[in-house]
Amino acid sequence: MRKKRLYTRRQAALRRLVLTVIVAICVNHVCMTGFLIPWQVRRLQQERYGIQNAEVIEKLYGKDWSAEWMYLMAGEDAMLLSRMDWFPLLGWNSNGSNVLDCSGEAPFHVDWSQVGDGAKEIIFFGRAEKEDIREIEFLLELPENAEIQGSPAWTGRLTADQFIEKGGKRYFLVRMDWPHKVWAGKCTMTATAYDGSGMVVEELELNRW
Amino acid sequence: MDKSEYIRQVLSRLPTLLEREKRAVEEELAAHFEDRMEPLLALHVSEAEAERRCAEAMGDPVEIGDALAKQYQSFFWVVLKDILTGFLVFFLIGAVIRFSLTTDFFGSVAARVNPTAGDREATALAVAVDWRMTVGNDTVRLYEAQVRQGVFTGYLCVYDRMPGGVTVDLKKYLWAENQRGTRKGVSSPAVGWNYGAQYYKIHLPVDPEDDHVTLCCRLYGEETRMTIPLEEVRG
Numbered sequence: 001m002r003k004k005r006l007y008t009r010r011q012a013a014l015r016r017l018v019l020t021v022i023v024a025i026c027v028n029h030v031c032m033t034g035f036l037i038p039w040q041v042r043r044l045q046q047e048r049y050g051i052q053n054a055e056v057i058e059k060l061y062g063k064d065w066s067a068e069w070m071y072l073m074a075g076e077d078a079m080l081l082s083r084m085d086w087f088p089l090l091g092w093n094s095n096g097s098n099v100l101d102c103s104g105e106a107p108f109h110v111d112w113s114q115v116g117d118g119a120k121e122i123i124f125f126g127r128a129e130k131e132d133i134r135e136i137e138f139l140l141e142l143p144e145n146a147e148i149q150g151s152p153a154w155t156g157r158l159t160a161d162q163f164i165e166k167g168g169k170r171y172f173l174v175r176m177d178w179p180h181k182v183w184a185g186k187c188t189m190t191a192t193a194y195d196g197s198g199m200v201v202e203e204l205e206l207n208r209w
Numbered sequence: 210m211d212k213s214e215y216i217r218q219v220l221s222r223l224p225t226l227l228e229r230e231k232r233a234v235e236e237e238l239a240a241h242f243e244d245r246m247e248p249l250l251a252l253h254v255s256e257a258e259a260e261r262r263c264a265e266a267m268g269d270p271v272e273i274g275d276a277l278a279k280q281y282q283s284f285f286w287v288v289l290k291d292i293l294t295g296f297l298v299f300f301l302i303g304a305v306i307r308f309s310l311t312t313d314f315f316g317s318v319a320a321r322v323n324p325t326a327g328d329r330e331a332t333a334l335a336v337a338v339d340w341r342m343t344v345g346n347d348t349v350r351l352y353e354a355q356v357r358q359g360v361f362t363g364y365l366c367v368y369d370r371m372p373g374g375v376t377v378d379l380k381k382y383l384w385a386e387n388q389r390g391t392r393k394g395v396s397s398p399a400v401g402w403n404y405g406a407q408y409y410k411i412h413l414p415v416d417p418e419d420d421h422v423t424l425c426c427r428l429y430g431e432e433t434r435m436t437i438p439l440e441e442v443r444g
Binding site: 008013023026029030032033034036048051078089090091101103 | 286303310373
């Protein structure tokens with residue numbers, strides 16, 4: 001009769017540990033799923049958008065466990081807003097990302113994303129390159145034929161005290177309530193930066209989706 | 210003492226064992242008995258006598274039971290193994306649900322060993338070449354090219370430097386330029402797109418006296434250029 005080796009509890013647990021680690025590496029790398037920690041999704045997103053070794057600047061956690069988590073990451077010349085959520089059978093999943101090229105000479109760089117159930121929140125993120133920027137105003141104008149109640153124009157404001165200073169640079173990540181709860185991709189969006197005296201430093205038209 | 214009595218006495222010294230562990234110990238001891246009994250039975254010793262002799266040879270069951278009990282004292286390892294089993298099931302379920310994503314992995318491998326397999330658009334007239342440049346963590350590889358009727362056509366693939374890694378979609382960032390500065394961006398051929406490998410093609414007008422074109426990539430302010438000699442690929 002062929003003898004089966006009798007493992008002690010410790011040996012059996014260590015064998016299972018080795019097997020689990022091997023399977024985890026294969027599933028993570030080959031199927032790109034089964035991520036147990038948000039760091040793995042962040043790394044994947046960095047690879048996907050070519051922003052290696054980006055530093056996490058700020059996190060926005062969802063209001064409940066099932067909601068999206070967002071990480072704002074920045075490299076030297078690009079920023080990445082990575083969105084992810086937890087799904088019990090699959091672990092942490094990427095919900096898409098927004099990449100912002102900051103390599104130009106603009107006084108500030110900004111992009112946006114719309115999140116939340118029912119599209120009720122808009123996220124603005126970016127970097128103020130010029131020192132004298134003290135305030136940024138966002139203006140969203142829905143098309144005239146949009147089926148909404150109230151004014152089709154909406155403004156949001158971000159002041160210098162909301163900037164996040166890291167590594168000598170000033171970043172921002174703000175979540176604003178969007179009253180119309182409709183897809184904002186067709187809005188005309190502008191971001192205007194002001195200095196301390198209220199003078200316009202720069203006005204940018206934001207990407208539409 | 211027969212086999213079953215011997216095993217019973219050993220197990221009586223192991224009260225903290227789980228049922229599955231008891232079964233494993235029982236099987237192990239039974240296997241030892243059978244191994245030792247086999248030559249005796251071949252010598253026509255009766256089964257009962259063979260069991261008795263084996264029990265004697267294996268030693269005091271109480272001592273063996275006590276020695277085994279020392280190996281099975283801590284429940285920490287039992288709990289750890291059960292937790293790890295849970296993780297294992299979690300990973301395997303994920304692998305089944307996301308099995309389709311293995312195309313990314315195999316796409317990445319195919320792009321480095323046989324890119325023409327992933328690109329159905331490359332023509333039979335194109336010349337196989339192998340020019341590569343590095344953009345961040347990715348490799349941009351020109352694997353087929355041709356010059357016909359004053360147009361340079363190049364077939365490119367992009368893959369991560371790590372097999373199975375994901376790539377950046379460089380479509381917006383890649384272009385080729387001729388010696389007079391004319392630029393043309395890349396387009397994506399109609400192949401299965403995936404994160405493991407990207408395929409592009411490029412058409413650029415060239416003059417008969419041109420001896421090279423330049424492939425360029427500008428990603429987040431960093432520019433990479435590669436000179437492609439035309440001598441090899443002229444039709």
